[in-house]
Amino acid sequence: MNVRKIVTTVEEIRTEGGREVTPAARIAVVAAVIENPWAGQGFVEDLAPGIDATASDLGALLAPAVLDALGAPAEAYGKAAIVGLDGEIEHGSALIHTLQFGDHFRKAANATTLLPAVEKRGAAGVVFDIPLKHITDATIRSHHQTTEVRITDAPHPDEIVVALAAAAQGRPQQRLAPLSTEQ
Amino acid sequence: MQERITDRPDDSIGLRKLVLYRDVVFTEAGEAPAQPARRASVAAVIRNPWAGAGPTTDLHAEQSRVAPVLARLLTDRLIDALGGVAEIEAFGKAAIVGTAGEIEHAGALIHTPYFGNLVREFLQGESIICFADTRAEAGETLVVPLWHKTHAATRSHYQTISARVADAPRADEIVVIAAASTGPRPHPRIGDRKTDPVVTTETLEKVPS
Numbered sequence: 001m002n003v004r005k006i007v008t009t010v011e012e013i014r015t016e017g018g019r020e021v022t023p024a025a026r027i028a029v030v031a032a033v034i035e036n037p038w039a040g041q042g043f044v045e046d047l048a049p050g051i052d053a054t055a056s057d058l059g060a061l062l063a064p065a066v067l068d069a070l071g072a073p074a075e076a077y078g079k080a081a082i083v084g085l086d087g088e089i090e091h092g093s094a095l096i097h098t099l100q101f102g103d104h105f106r107k108a109a110n111a112t113t114l115l116p117a118v119e120k121r122g123a124a125g126v127v128f129d130i131p132l133k134h135i136t137d138a139t140i141r142s143h144h145q146t147t148e149v150r151i152t153d154a155p156h157p158d159e160i161v162v163a164l165a166a167a168a169q170g171r172p173q174q175r176l177a178p179l180s181t182e183q
Numbered sequence: 184m185q186e187r188i189t190d191r192p193d194d195s196i197g198l199r200k201l202v203l204y205r206d207v208v209f210t211e212a213g214e215a216p217a218q219p220a221r222r223a224s225v226a227a228v229i230r231n232p233w234a235g236a237g238p239t240t241d242l243h244a245e246q247s248r249v250a251p252v253l254a255r256l257l258t259d260r261l262i263d264a265l266g267g268v269a270e271i272e273a274f275g276k277a278a279i280v281g282t283a284g285e286i287e288h289a290g291a292l293i294h295t296p297y298f299g300n301l302v303r304e305f306l307q308g309e310s311i312i313c314f315a316d317t318r319a320e321a322g323e324t325l326v327v328p329l330w331h332k333t334h335a336a337t338r339s340h341y342q343t344i345s346a347r348v349a350d351a352p353r354a355d356e357i358v359v360i361a362a363a364s365t366g367p368r369p370h371p372r373i374g375d376r377k378t379d380p381v382v383t384t385e386t387l388e389k390v391p392s
Contacts, residue, residue: 003209008264010203014193125324127349148349151206152324 001054002035003061004159007151008069016172025172027147028069029130030062031080031154031163036087037095039158047094055095059104062164067108072168074109076143078132080163083121084155092119092160105164111135124153130165139179142170196249197230199356201256202348205264211369220366221270224277224327224346225260227253227359231284233291234355242291250292254301257361261306268307270365273340275329276302277315277360281352289316292359302361308332321350327362339371340364 013025037050044050067074079102081092095101102115116131116138127150134143147165155161205223208216232245262268276299278289292298299312313328313335324347331337346360384390 004211005206005208007207008203008205012201012203013199014201015199020193127322150324150345150347152345 001037001057004033004035005154006065007031007033007154008065009149010069011147013172019173021172026070026072026168027132027145027165028066028071028167029147029149029163029165030066030069031149031151031161032058032062033151033154033159033161034058036084036091036158036160038091039087047090051094051098051100055098055100056104058095058162059101062162063104063108066105066164066166070166070168074111074135074166075169076132076134076145076167077105077109077111077115078117078130078146078165079105079115080118080128080130080149080161080165082126082128082155082161082163083119084157084159085121085123086157087121087160089119089121092121092162095160095162106135109135109166113138122155124156125150126155130163132165132167134170140170141176141179142174143167145171196252197232198256199228199230200348200351201260202226202228203260203264204344204346206344208369214370216366216369218366220364220369221265222329222342222344222362222364223261223264224344224360224362225257225264226346226348226351227257228348228351228356229253229359231281231288231352231355231357233285233288234281234283238285238287242287246291246295247297250295250297251301253292253359254298254305254361257359258302258305261361261363265363265365268305271306271363272331272366273329273342273364274302274306274308274310274312274332275314275327275344275362276312277325277327277346277362279316279323279325279352279358279360280318281354281356282318282320283354284318284357286316286318289318289357289359292357298359303332306332306363310335319352321352322347325360327360329362329364332363336376338373338375339367342368
């Protein structure tokens with residue numbers, strides 16, 4: 001795995017809707033900009049060797065980093081793979097849609113649910129939204145949220161941006177009725 | 184009173200959110216930098232203290248009250264994000280004012296001693312702090328210039344970092360940014376003042392036109 005750079009963002013929301021948020025709501029993202037393992041190889045039928053060589057290392061790199069950046073226990077989480085213009089979206093999906101990747105985050109965060117994800121292809125500087133849901137019950141509405149990311153110079157055409165997002169709480173002023181009240 | 188402001192500056196400066204962006208380069212052009220640098224920007228989104236005020240409004244009272252709080256808040260976060268003040272070698276500052284404000288409002292918060300002197304002091308620098316400012320809609324990316332905190336002419340440290348807050352500034356807000364780097368560009372090799380030849384129209388055979 002060839003990592004060009006690692007980008008960390010931490011957003012701390014102090015007021016929302018004109019009202020104070022106490023404690024401040026925190027969302028962290030850590031993104032690794034890596035060389036696309038299948039760059040320049042034409043159409044690769046079997047992605048498994050590349051997945052085996054990369055996905056677990058990526059998960060091991062990003063999971064502790066995003067929890068460290070958050071500085072609090074994660075209550076919601078999500079993931080992203082943004083493929084540079086010369087790659088296939090399948091390449092990004094290959095790296096993040098495997099237990100080899102996600103289990104690092106689930107284990108580190110004591111989580112059980114599937115990680116919601118965004119996969120897209122774009123030029124360097126593309127803006128992408130990472131969806132987050134609750135780490136143990138994906139039906140908990142208060143924790144459905146998204147965070148926006150942009151890296152000015154990534155991904156290059158032969159790169160992939162792989163990111164994990166973690167939130168310490170639900171939406172800042174969440175006040176929707178739970179799903180159970182409608183069933 | 185001062186302790187309360189330091190502890191929770193939200194009310195005193197109308198703080199809505201803080202956004203940290205940090206990048207660490209492992210390879211550039213395929214090779215690891217000889218001196219790897221971490222770079223970070225911290226952006227505070229605050230209510231524009233002068234939103235709706237006319238161009239003859241005196242800015243001093245609010246700038247002397249708000250800017251020192253921002254200087255402390257932003258440099259604390261930068262120092263924390265970059266591993267200590269001794270690690271920081273280059274710095275810069277910036278502001279994005281929302282569309283209901285004047286560029287002068289951005290200047291009032293970053294170009295006076297109430298911000299600049301304190302940022303320099305907190306980051307243990309000596310140089311003038313380079314800057315960028317603009318007026319824009321929410322989500323605008325601003326490129327923040329950085330240079331060496333004690334020797335501004337150190338060419339290896341001329342670099343930039345992008346700062347962007349997806350949902351700010353609103354029309355009546357200002358995004359105030361402080362940024363820093365722990366080292367030079369990844370592969371600096373464009374010389375320095377000490378190594379430059381003398382370049383004038385006379386020393387060049389021909390100046391391209």
